[in-house]
Amino acid sequence: MRSSRSAVIEAVAVVVPVRDEEDRLDRSLAAIVRALGALPGTIESHVVIALDGCTDGSARIAARWPVGVLTLDSVGVGRARASGVDAALGVLGRARSERVWLANTDGDSEVPENWLTAQLEFADDGWDVVLGTVAPDERDLPAQLRGTPLAHAATSGAPVYGANIGVRASRYLAVGGFPAVREHEDARLVEALRSDGARVTSAYDIPVLTSGRPIGRSPGGYAGFLRDAAQRASLPILS
Numbered sequence: 001m002r003s004s005r006s007a008v009i010e011a012v013a014v015v016v017p018v019r020d021e022e023d024r025l026d027r028s029l030a031a032i033v034r035a036l037g038a039l040p041g042t043i044e045s046h047v048v049i050a051l052d053g054c055t056d057g058s059a060r061i062a063a064r065w066p067v068g069v070l071t072l073d074s075v076g077v078g079r080a081r082a083s084g085v086d087a088a089l090g091v092l093g094r095a096r097s098e099r100v101w102l103a104n105t106d107g108d109s110e111v112p113e114n115w116l117t118a119q120l121e122f123a124d125d126g127w128d129v130v131l132g133t134v135a136p137d138e139r140d141l142p143a144q145l146r147g148t149p150l151a152h153a154a155t156s157g158a159p160v161y162g163a164n165i166g167v168r169a170s171r172y173l174a175v176g177g178f179p180a181v182r183e184h185e186d187a188r189l190v191e192a193l194r195s196d197g198a199r200v201t202s203a204y205d206i207p208v209l210t211s212g213r214p215i216g217r218s219p220g221g222y223a224g225f226l227r228d229a230a231q232r233a234s235l236p237i238l239s
Contacts, residue, residue, distance in 0.1 A: 007098040007168070009123045011044040012036075012116060013088030017080035017162075018049055018107035022057040024211065029065045031110040038117050046091045049107070050084035052077065058107070078185035081162065082178040089169060100169035104186075108211035109134070109163040118206045119166040128171040128198040129190065132164030134210045162186035164208040171198045 014032055018025060029049075036045050047067040051059055053074025062069045070087050072080055085102055092100055101123055105111055119130045165186060175192040178185045194200055 007096075007170075009043070009101045009120050009168075010099040011046075011092045011095040012039065012101045012103060012120070013085065013092055013169075014045070014047040014103045014105070014116075015081060015084035015088055016047070016049050016105055016107050017052055017077050017084060018054060018058050018062070019052045019077070019080075020054050020056045020058060021107035022061055024108045025058055025061045027110050028105070028107050029062070029067065031112075032105070033065070034113045035111050035115045035117075038113050039120070043120075044092060044095065046088050048084040048088045048091075050080040050087075052080040076180065076182035077162070078178050078181040078183075081185060082180065085169075085172065085177060096170075097173055098168060098170040102167050102169050102172055104162055104165045104167075105208060106163040106210065110137075110209040111164075112206055112208070115164075115206050115208070118203060122201055122203065123166070123168060126199060127201045128168045129193050129200040130166040131160055131190065131200065131202045132166070133159075133202075133204055133207045134161045134163050135207045137209050137211055160187045160190045161208070161210075163210050164206070165190070167193065168198075171196070 014036070016028065016032070021028070029047075032047060036047070039045065047065075048070055049062045049067050050070045050072060051062065052072050059069065059071065068087060068091065070083055072083060075083070081104060088102070089097075089100065101120060103116055103119060115132075119132075122130045162185065167189075171193055172189075175189070175196050177189070179188050181188065190200065
């Protein structure tokens, strides 16, 4: 595999697709700002919020924060993520792509304060992709899942969550970026990165708190995981 060990990260882009998340977006952006504040002052950074056909107050909320806002016409999460990355790279264009880190999360999620610093430690050790885990916000979980190991089953193993992925920009660009699909864009990107020889690792100590709702913005995703897990455990079908 090709190594990027000599390419120390100089700039970070955080990309957040948003689809009608007015109830959670303030918390999400506050968490991102805290994570950015933990970075060394020498690291340039930019945040892009990609509003994907929002019909609620998400745009008004995003406008209150020091972020770039991209308004899209319901293009789906794959194109929203890709458009957000393109916009962020346009702002960080002075940095060489192998020295730019793309951190991806969602508008219904809250990253930990060490989210970016931990990812950059992996990057500076030569890793090209960091796959983080997620944990459900139990305030959203149906009563039958609260406090159960089942609710946290997705924090083990090596799955792929768009709410917690970091990737070196040069490797991202080499495989064409996020595909223009309405779900599973995260898994398809990582599959392409692995096939291209990118060095991929998993991080289990920087979980992102994400919505525990069983009905998500797309048929699959984490909401789909919760529904399937409940069915496998013979719990009532969640709605």
